[in-house]
Amino acid sequence: MQFALKINDDTVKSAFPSLYLKIAECYEELCDLDKAKKNYELSNSYNVPPSDKGLFYHGTKADLQVGDLLTAKEDSNYRPDLKMNHIYFTSLINGSGIAAALAKGDGRE
Incomplete structure (x- = not known):
């Protein structure tokens, strides 16, 4: 994620919501609910148009x-x-x- 966040590309940015969602699910499985919540919130915070129409x-x-x-x-x-x-x-x-x-x-x- 650290490398992806450094790339200023709409195609990469359009993947952020699903990436954060998957990270949140992993933290949930590890019973780290604080980090899971943070990543769910990050997933929901992006309002990026699809890269492919x-x-x-x-x-x-x-x-x-x-x-x-x-x-x-x-x-x-x-x-x-x-x-x-x-x-x-x-x-x-x-x-x-x-x-x-x-x-x-x-x-x-």
């Missing part, structure tokens, strides 16, 4: 409609023993196509 694609098998909400903490499409902490998107349409082809489920790709 998109288009973004998500590969899955589902009958999604415009406005449907995707949520994390669901089973992985690739490992049944894994709960996903994130929803993954790509700017590559072929990447989403591969993800959809590999996804479990009976919905359309």
Whole structure:
């Protein structure tokens, strides 16, 4: 983090909220709640626009409609023993196509 904070680049800065969030979660697991709280606050303090404006694609098998909400903490499409902490998107349409082809489920790709 010390090195990242020295870089004056919007792409790097856009990663700060998620980096601080992960650091906070680590401190929480270590039962250091003061440091966890500090890093949660740092995570929430950034109001940085995304470095990439998109288009973004998500590969899955589902009958999604415009406005449907995707949520994390669901089973992985690739490992049944894994709960996903994130929803993954790509700017590559072929990447989403591969993800959809590999996804479990009976919905359309």
